[in-house]
Amino acid sequence: MTNVTVLGAGAWGTTFGQVLADAGNDVTMWAIEPEIVEGIRDHHHNGVRLPSVEQLPANMTATGDRAEAVRDAEIIVVAIAAQAARRALADFRDLIPERAIVVSLMKGIERGTNKRMDEVVREALDLPENRFVAVSGPNLSKEIAAREPSATVVASTNPYAAAKVANACSTSYFHPFTSTDVIGLEMCGSLKNVVALAVGMARGAGYGENTAAMIETRGLAELTALGKAAGADPKTFAGLAGVGDLIATCGSPLSRNYTFGANLGKGLTVEEATRVSNGVAEGVPTTDAVVALGDQLHVPTPLAFAMSHVLHEGISCEQMLGELFGTEITAE
Ligand SMILES: NC(=O)C1=CN([C@@H]2O[C@H](COP(=O)(O)OP(=O)(O)OC[C@H]3O[C@@H](n4cnc5c(N)ncnc54)[C@H](OP(=O)(O)O)[C@@H]3O)[C@@H](O)[C@H]2O)C=CC1
Numbered sequence: 001m002t003n004v005t006v007l008g009a010g011a012w013g014t015t016f017g018q019v020l021a022d023a024g025n026d027v028t029m030w031a032i033e034p035e036i037v038e039g040i041r042d043h044h045h046n047g048v049r050l051p052s053v054e055q056l057p058a059n060m061t062a063t064g065d066r067a068e069a070v071r072d073a074e075i076i077v078v079a080i081a082a083q084a085a086r087r088a089l090a091d092f093r094d095l096i097p098e099r100a101i102v103v104s105l106m107k108g109i110e111r112g113t114n115k116r117m118d119e120v121v122r123e124a125l126d127l128p129e130n131r132f133v134a135v136s137g138p139n140l141s142k143e144i145a146a147r148e149p150s151a152t153v154v155a156s157t158n159p160y161a162a163a164k165v166a167n168a169c170s171t172s173y174f175h176p177f178t179s180t181d182v183i184g185l186e187m188c189g190s191l192k193n194v195v196a197l198a199v200g201m202a203r204g205a206g207y208g209e210n211t212a213a214m215i216e217t218r219g220l221a222e223l224t225a226l227g228k229a230a231g232a233d234p235k236t237f238a239g240l241a242g243v244g245d246l247i248a249t250c251g252s253p254l255s256r257n258y259t260f261g262a263n264l265g266k267g268l269t270v271e272e273a274t275r276v277s278n279g280v281a282e283g284v285p286t287t288d289a290v291v292a293l294g295d296q297l298h299v300p301t302p303l304a305f306a307m308s309h310v311l312h313e314g315i316s317c318e319q320m321l322g323e324l325f326g327t328e329i330t331a332e
């Protein structure tokens with residue numbers, strides 16, 4: 001049994017907290033909103049972010065106090081909206097126990113710096129590489145909250161840290177695999193959200209399987225090229241965190257990114273789609289960061305580029321698809 005703290009009681013943070021509790025750990029959730037803290041602590045329920053779970057496990061509690069949240073933690077899991085992570089973690093910098101392992105569940109690239117979440121977390125907490133772990137895979141929170149069978153990838157350059165976290169989140173319905181490719185994991189999880197926006201948009205506009213498959217496959221090529229240039233192991237892109245997560249996210253209305261895109265495809269503006277989104281759609285701010293990262297690493301990112309025109313200039317789905325390939329015929 002391990003003391004684990006989860007920072008951020010959103011849909012995935014709370015679901016992962018339940019996985020950790022089901023695996024036998026003592027879990028403390030930290031959240032800012034008193035309503036969420038009281039709900040989890042006093043009623044074992046997160047009615048704001050995860051209402052589908054009526055009763056969270058008894059070995060799961062919550063606090064709004066930062067120092068109390070992390071004081072005894074051996075593993076600290078970060079599940080905060082990516083663009084808010086650096087600021088939120090700054091308040092924990094001097095509170096994290098010296099030997100605690102820090103795990104990121106986040107899937108995004110920071111706008112402005114173009115940094116991955118492993119970089120943001122380590123910088124914000126002044127954390128050595130051997131205490132950082134990333135978790136990413138086809139993990140739609142609502143399905144895992146219902147304890148449907150699923151798998152994920154736990155990556156760290158420190159195999160001991162990856163094994164410790166994998167053991168801590170292993171249950172009969174949630175199977176972790178380990179990896180050493182942190183960069184690959186981060187790139188897959190972040191970039192597939194941009195692809196899901198585009199697939200969702202095509203679906204919302206009424207297009208079928210061929211169009212979805214076209215965007216997914218070209219999106220996979222784009223995220224593989226960018227990931228390789230960033231230092232990822234190409235094998236990661238063919239695994240659960242790569243093509244696996246792409247399939248889950250691009251194929252499900254449970255995905256906030258897919259749904260955001262679908263709403264754009266149906267004619268909603270970015271503001272309207274943001275208003276009705278059921279949680280953070282990380283692909284929206286990450287799109288600009290992917291374009292900037294592509295420029296930085298000299299890798300073409302036509303899909304992210306076209307999606308940035310959708311988000312900033314309001315171009316239609318047809319125009320977005322038209323921008324993907326240009327007019328020149330090339331080898332695949
Ligand atoms: N949902 C899913 O299926 C999966 C999500 N992920 C990733 O996990 C991350 C979190 O997702 P999820 O929990 O679903 O998102 P939600 O939108 O449900 O929750 C976002 C969380 O971020 C917190 N937050 C936002 N801004 C701040 C801030 N300034 N300071 C502190 N906390 C803040 C929110 O707190 P508050 O409630 O107080 O606003 C909330 O806990 C994302 O990067 C997502 O891509 C990964 C795999 C699966």
Ligand SMILES: O=C(CO)COP(=O)(O)O
Nearest residue numbers: 137138139140255256257
């Ligand atoms: O990352 C996810 C599934 O693996 C969740 O996707 P959304 O953030 O789009 O809901």
